[in-house]
Amino acid sequence: MNILAIDTSCDESCAALLDVTQWRLLGDVVHSHVDAMKQYGGVVPEIASREHLKGLPLAIDELLTQTRKTWKDIDWVAVTNRPGLVGALLVGVSFAKGLAFALQKPFSAFSHVEAHLFSALLAGTQGQPVPAFPWIALVVSGGHTELFRVKNALDYEWLGGTLDDAAGEAFDKVGKLLGLDYPAGPVIDRRVRTEGNEAQRKAFRFPRARTEAFHFSYSGLKTAVSLQVAKMGAISDADRLALASSAQEAILDPLVDKIKAAQTQFGISQVVVTGGVACNSRLRARLPDAYFPSPRHCSDNAAMVALLAGLYHQTGKLVASPWEITVSPFA
Numbered sequence: 519m520n521i522l523a524i525d526t527s528c529d530e531s532c533a534a535l536l537d538v539t540q541w542r543l544l545g546d547v548v549h550s551h552v553d554a555m556k557q558y559g560g561v562v563p564e565i566a567s568r569e570h571l572k573g574l575p576l577a578i579d580e581l582l583t584q585t586r587k588t589w590k591d592i593d594w595v596a597v598t599n600r601p602g603l604v605g606a607l608l609v610g611v612s613f614a615k616g617l618a619f620a621l622q623k624p625f626s627a628f629s630h631v632e633a634h635l636f637s638a639l640l641a642g643t644q645g646q647p648v649p650a651f652p653w654i655a656l657v658v659s660g661g662h663t664e665l666f667r668v669k670n671a672l673d674y675e676w677l678g679g680t681l682d683d684a685a686g687e688a689f690d691k692v693g694k695l696l697g698l699d700y701p702a703g704p705v706i707d708r709r710v711r712t713e714g715n716e717a718q719r720k721a722f723r724f725p726r727a728r729t730e731a732f733h734f735s736y737s738g739l740k741t742a743v744s745l746q747v748a749k750m751g752a753i754s755d756a757d758r759l760a761l762a763s764s765a766q767e768a769i770l771d772p773l774v775d776k777i778k779a780a781q782t783q784f785g786i787s788q789v790v791v792t793g794g795v796a797c798n799s800r801l802r803a804r805l806p807d808a809y810f811p812s813p814r815h816c817s818d819n820a821a822m823v824a825l826l827a828g829l830y831h832q833t834g835k836l837v838a839s840p841w842e843i844t845v846s847p848f849a
Contacts, residue, residue, distance in 0.1 A: 519831065520544070520587070521594045522617075523824035524574065526610030527602030527630045528661065529555055529566045530817075531573035533581040535592075536643065536824035538831050543643040545585035546814075546821040549573040552701060559700045560690060561660075567605035574613055589621055594836075596827035599627035600846040602661070607845035615841065624838035628826050630818075631657055631849050635666060635674065636829060637811050637822035638790045649788050649809040654780045658773060659793035659817075660686030660701070664849075665732045665776055667784055671829050677780060678732030685769050686795045688736035692743050692765045696758050706762045707798050714763045722746060722764035732776050739768050766800060774804050792816050 519539045525532040531549040536542070551569035555561050582588065597614035599607055611627065618625035634657045642648045653668040663680040683691070686703055693702020710718075724742045727735035743765055750757060777789055789808035795801065796816040802808075815821060830836035 519593050520591050521596050521824045521827045521831075522578075522581075522592045523596040523820040523827060524578075524610045524614050525598045525630065525633070525818060525820040525823050526570045526574060526606045526613075527598050528606060528818055529561045529569065530819075531570050531577045532818060532820035532823075533574070533577040534820035534824045535581055535585050535587060536821070536828050538828045541643055541828070543640065543821055543824070544587070545581045546819060547577045547581045547584065548814075548817075548819055549577045549580075556700050559694045561603070563603045563605050566603055567609055570606055570609040574609060592617075592621055592623060594827065594831075595621075595623060595625035596823050597625065597627055598630040598633060598823055599843060600629055601849045602630055602845075602847065604845055604847050607847075611843070611845055626827060626830070626836060627839045627843050628823055629849060630823075631662055631664060633822040633826045634659070634662070634792050635668065636671070636826055637792050637815050637819075638809055639671075639829070640811060640815050640821055640825050643821075643825065649790055651788075652784075652786050653788045653790045653809075654777055654784065654786050655790040655792070656773060656777055656796075657793045658685050658791065658795040660684060660690065660703075660795075662686075662793060663734045663736075663773070665780060667780065667786065668790070672833055672835065678729075678734070678776070680734045680736065681729060682735050682737040683740065685734070685736060685773060686793070688739055688769050689766075689795070691740045692762070692769075695740075695743055695747050696753075696761055698758075698762075703795060703798065706766055707800065709759060710763045710766055711799050713759055718760040718763035719767045720764065721760035724764055724768035726768055726771050729772075732780060734772055734776070736769065739765065766798075770798070770801050770804060773801065777805065777808075794818070
């Protein structure tokens with residue numbers, strides 16, 4: 519039973535192949551389109567869609583070459599259809615439908631966020647240990663900041679999420695204000711890790727939104743950084759580092775605080791953090807006991823989609839999606 523998975527939710531064309539019978543990830547390919555977005559300082563949906571038209575067929579061709587498989591070896595097609603950029607998602611879903619029709623195989627559509635949520639289990643497909651249930655899980659990326667209580671495989675409860683901007687978007691917008699390259703999250707992380715210090719983290723007291731329950735908000739932080747930069751006028755490289763360090767702490771503080779509050783409320787010790795922002799070294803240092811998937815499987819990938827489909831198959835819940843199913847920007 520081989521599942522071919524596709525993800526085109528944002529600006530990466532992703533394909534992966536999972537052998538469900540042996541529970542083994544056979545191949546995992548990601549074609550990033552970040553270079554096409556750099557000149558704009560962020561993802562342009564129309565350009566992302568056009569890049570997927572070129573990149574997805576190449577990713578799948580590379581996957582088949584890498585795994586030494588042919589179309590005859592594909593038993594099921596899985597694809598993400600929500601949430602994400604509508605045009606980008608349409609490329610992936612249309613390709614998955616066409617492929618399934620041509621191969622006379624079923625296809626299923628899944629949530630990109632749900633795939634991230636269980637990506638911690640990908641280590642098991644490579645013979646490595648995985649975190650035991652239950653978890654408090656954080657999915658944190660450029661488009662999502664969501665907190666969950668995960669009781670078991672496919673059994674979870676949404677606790678809260680962002681009310682406006684995601685943490686990853688806050689990193690990128692702060693970086694743009696500071697004149698840093700896109701994507702700014704990794705740039706800020708690298709500079710603060712190698713050049714920053716405790717004093718710089720406290721140099722500017724940017725706001726932490728006091729949201730109710732387990733929700734998050736970052737729009738106020740972006741405004742505060744913008745006002746501070748405007749107030750300072752021309753900023754030196756030292757100022758830029760201090761601003762980046764302080765802003766990073768303001769982004770991470772609510773994530774860490776909400777996770778610990780959820781642990782206390784539900785009496786759960788295991789924490790899982792995934793999504794692109796989970797690659798941040800400062801976040802990993804502040805949550806030393808948490809489980810983080812490999813950086814490759816924190817950012818967007820199709821391996822997590824294949825795994826999610828595999829979980830549905832294992833639990834007897836995998837069903838073919840109707841041909842008329844479409845995409846949605848919402849979860």
